[in-house]
Every structure is written in structure tokens, then in C-alpha cells.
Amino acid sequence: GAVVSQHPSWVICKSGTSVKIECRSLDFQATTMFWYRQFPKQSLMLMATSNEGSKATYEQGVEKDKFLINHASLTLSTLTVTSAHPEDSSFYICSARDFAEISYEQYFGPGTRLTVT
Amino acid sequence: AQKVTQAQTEISVVEKEDVTLDCVYETRDTTYYLFWYKQPPSGELVFLIRRNSFDEQNEISGRYSWNFQKSTSSFNFTITASQVVDSAVYFCALSNFNKFYFGSGTKLNVKP
Numbered sequence: 394g395a396v397v398s399q400h401p402s403w404v405i406c407k408s409g410t411s412v413k414i415e416c417r418s419l420d421f422q423a424t425t426m427f428w429y430r431q432f433p434k435q436s437l438m439l440m441a442t443s444n445e446g447s448k449a450t451y452e453q454g455v456e457k458d459k460f461l462i463n464h465a466s467l468t469l470s471t472l473t474v475t476s477a478h479p480e481d482s483s484f485y486i487c488s489a490r491d492f493a494e495i496s497y498e499q500y501f502g503p504g505t506r507l508t509v510t
Numbered sequence: 511a512q513k514v515t516q517a518q519t520e521i522s523v524v525e526k527e528d529v530t531l532d533c534v535y536e537t538r539d540t541t542y543y544l545f546w547y548k549q550p551p552s553g554e555l556v557f558l559i560r561r562n563s564f565d566e567q568n569e570i571s572g573r574y575s576w577n578f579q580k581s582t583s584s585f586n587f588t589i590t591a592s593q594v595v596d597s598a599v600y601f602c603a604l605s606n607f608n609k610f611y612f613g614s615g616t617k618l619n620v621k622p
Contacts, residue, residue, distance in 0.1 A: 427610070431553075436601065436612045484553055488610075497543040497562075497605040503554040 396420055397489050399502035406477055406509055414472045414505045416487030422467040423489035427499060428460075431484040443470050467492065477509045512537045514604050516613035523592055524621050531587045531616045533602030539563075544578065544585045545603040549615070555601070561585065592620045 396419040406412045416426055424445050429437040443449040443464035451457050459481075461473040470489075474481050484506050488499035513536040523529045535544065546558040559569060561578050569576045573590045589596055597620045602613040 434617075436614045437610075439609060442609070486553075486555070497541075497607045498545075498560060499605070499610055501547075501555045501557075503552075506553065 395491060395500045397487065397500045397502040399485075399487055399505050401505060402503060403506040404508070406507070408478050408509055409476055411473055411475045412477055412507060414474075414485055414487075414507075416470045416472070416489070416502055418468045418489045418491075418500070421489075421500075422492040423470075424467060424492045425490045426464055426470040427488045427490075428462060428470075428472050429486040429488070431486060431504075433484075437486060440472075474507065477507070479509045482507055482509045512539075512604055512606060512609075512611040514602055514611050514613035516600075516602055516616050518616045519614070520617040520619065522619040522621065525594060526591050528588060528590050529592050529618065529620075531589075531600050531602075531618070533585045533587065533613060535583050535585065535602070535604045535611075537583075537604060537606065539606045541606075543605045545605065545610075546576065546585075546587050547601045547603065549599045549601060551598075558587075558600075589618075592618075594620050594622055596620050 398417045400415045426443050428440045430440050431437050440455045441449045441451045443462045445464050445467050449462035464470040486504045488501045515534045542563045544561045548556040566578050575588045577586045599615045599617045601615045604611045
């Protein structure tokens with residue numbers, strides 16, 4: 394149980410275009426989902442926390458208009474990188490907290506590798 | 511403030527050697543969880559262990575063992591008889607329900 398999927402697993406897009414990444418909890422409901430960014434040889438950096446039905450909370454320094462997050466249902470959150478540029482190339486990982494658990498655990502997706510050319 | 515420190519950036523060992531990955535954390539919360547994850551080159555985080563702040567029992571799972579000491583705010587991870595397949599980046603993390611705080615990671619190279 395507690396499986397989180399991400400789609401796509403990798404994407405290449407041209408500079409100036411937008412790309413959407415989906416994060417789904419497959420076998421549980423997630424009231425809270427998280428989006429992380431990881432640069433090569435670095436740790437995971439929390440970008441934002443999204444709660445179902447409300448606006449996402451962004452970490453300091455993360456551009457809200459650049460990284461649009463929508464958490465429209467208890468099993469789906471999306472991250473849209475708008476007007477992507479090469480510096481947005483990175484590994485994006487989502488995670489989800491199980492609605493039914495009084496837990497501090499997050500279940501992580503497999504990640505999406507974004508390359509902007 | 512919460513903080514996780516993994517002072518070892520990279521470790522290289524020869525197969526069958528034992529290796530310990532260090533993790534030191536800072537928190538003022540009384541309730542928290544500590545985690546270890548493995549990240550192979552594919553990038554997917556592989557969950558290894560979860561430990562809550564009230565359970566200081568050490569744990570052994572096959573070749574893996576963990577030593578949790580609240581007195582020194584440490585949660586160290588030992589691999590016994592390392593294998594080439596253990597080569598990866600290992601992250602220690604602390605969770606206080608609101609967020610996860612990751613260490614900077616330790617890259618483990620196990621050479622044949």
C-alpha cells in the first residue's frame with residue numbers, strides 16, 4: 394500500500410513552454426501533498442505544500458507564478474512549470490500524507506526529470 | 511528550528527567492509543520521526559526505516575542496523591558486509607508532521 398505515482402517520469406520541453414507534472418496517490422487519500430526539487434548531487438528542497446481544496450503554501454524563494462500547484466482532489470496534485478527556462482531543469486519529486494494516518498510519514502513518488510532546452 | 515546534518519559527503523569502501531553513515535539532528539519538538547532513505551541513480555527514494563522520538567530501541571534488518579540515541583541527537587545507520595548494490599546516496603530526514611527536513615545526503619561507493 395501507500396503508493397504514489399508521478400507522470401511523466403521524464404520530460405523534455407523547449408524554453409518558454411509550460412509543462413505539467415501529475416502526482417497521484419494510488420491507494421490512499423491524501424489531504425496534503427508536497428513538492429520537492431532536487432538539483433544534481435544535492436538534497437531535496439521543499440518547494441510547496443498543497444492541501445486539497447485550498448491554495449498551496451510556498452516556501453520562501455519559490456516563485457508562485459512560475460510553479461503553479463493545484464490539489465483538486467484527494468488523490469491528485471499537479472505542478473505546472475510555466476514559461477520554463479533551462480534553469481528550471483531539475484528532478485521534481487512529490488510526496489503525499491495519508492489522510493487516514495495520524496502519522497508523520499510522507500510517501501514519495503518516483504520523481505520527474507525535467508529538461509528544458 | 512529543525513536541522514539534519516550528514517557530515518559525510520562521500521564514503522568509499524571495498525565490498526564486505528562495514529560502513530556507518532552518520533546523522534545528527536536538531537529539534538525542539540518532543541514528538542518527531544526520523545527516517546533513512548536510499549536514492550539509487552534512478553532517483554526514486556527507497557524507504558529504509560522510520561523511528562519515532564519515543565522509541566530508542568536499535569533496529570536490525572538483515573545487513574542494516576540503526577542506532578538511535580536521543581542523548582546525542584544521532585540516528586546512525588550501519589551496513590554490515592557491504593555489497594556493490596548498496597552504492598547509492600543515503601538521506602537522513604526528520605519529520606515534525608508539518609514538514610520533512612532532509613540532510614544533505616551521503617554518497618556511498620562500494621567497490622568490488
